Amino acid sequence: MSGSRGLVVVVEDDAPIADVERLYLVDAGFTVHVSRDGLDGLAAIRSFAPVAAVVDVGLPGIDGVELCRRLRAEDDWTPIVFATARDSEVDRVLGIELGGDDYVTKPFSARELAARVGALVRRSQLGQRATVLELGGLRLDTRARTVATPDGPVALTATEFDLLAFLVSSPGQVFGRAQLLAAVWGAADYRGTRTVDVHVAQLRGKLGPHLDLRTVRGVGYAAGAP
The missing domain is CATH 3.40.50.2300 (Response regulator)
Incomplete structure (x- = not known):
């Protein structure tokens, strides 16, 4: 069964x-x-x-x-x-x-x-109803789990999408790496913060100039202007 x-x-x-x-x-x-x-x-x-x-x-x-x-x-x-x-x-x-x-x-x-x-x-599998998040040239559909840019759609892994959606849903807010680990991965005690940095680098590589993602030195990351 x-x-x-x-x-x-x-x-x-x-x-x-x-x-x-x-x-x-x-x-x-x-x-x-x-x-x-x-x-x-x-x-x-x-x-x-x-x-x-x-x-x-x-x-x-x-x-x-x-x-x-x-x-x-x-x-x-x-x-x-x-x-x-x-x-x-x-x-x-x-x-x-x-x-x-x-x-x-x-x-x-x-x-x-x-x-x-x-x-x-x-x-x-989150998103029983359509929710669209927008930031600059990005458009995220959290139900379809798709990301669109002015140059066309971009394929992300499940975790990359979750990280991006979490940051974009609170534009301008700065999140520490431990906060992001807890919110996106579900725990912050079993991996180093390097994991967050790698995923951020992957997002930047895939989304390029369409991603407004700031690094706040000594703190973490924020999507959009403060």
């Missing part, structure tokens, strides 16, 4: 870890499809259009980063949580820059992973 919260694709070659992830995600209300290698996982995400995917970085076939890169190149923005044994900021930042939405570092709590996936899915 299908879980009421939708399907999650787990791409993990370690069978015991995959089984634990599946059990906790099912307990959280999701249906789960498990793939054992990167190519099979890529095909599953393309075929099933899941509400989210949990992707190990070190996979046979193609690794998790390449899987994510191929999806984003196809304009597929399925929310992705990376699971990685590479406990270095370089690997975490690389995953984010290539379109990942969140990450957990092994060994991790399967309960925490399920909570992260749940939070990511909730954010990506």
Whole structure:
């Protein structure tokens, strides 16, 4: 029977870890499809259009980063949580820059992973009625989760969109990095503020001159003029 919260694709070659992830995600209300290698996982995400995917970085076939890169190149923005044994900021930042939405570092709590996936899915499904936010040349539709600029639409990851919408919804207000972590990621105690900086850099790279996003030195960020 299908879980009421939708399907999650787990791409993990370690069978015991995959089984634990599946059990906790099912307990959280999701249906789960498990793939054992990167190519099979890529095909599953393309075929099933899941509400989210949990992707190990070190996979046979193609690794998790390449899987994510191929999806984003196809304009597929399925929310992705990376699971990685590479406990270095370089690997975490690389995953984010290539379109990942969140990450957990092994060994991790399967309960925490399920909570992260749940939070990511909730954010990506927010907006039961159309809400349009505008700032300068940007136009955000929070129901359709689209961003338009005078040059045309721009594709964002789920987390990039959430961060942008949060800032644009309070134009001129300065938010500290810890505030943004708590508001957008749902917690501020398990990752460094570098995560926020990387996502801001990604937004600036994608939206260019259409994004009026100020850096307030020693404090954080604000969208629009003070």
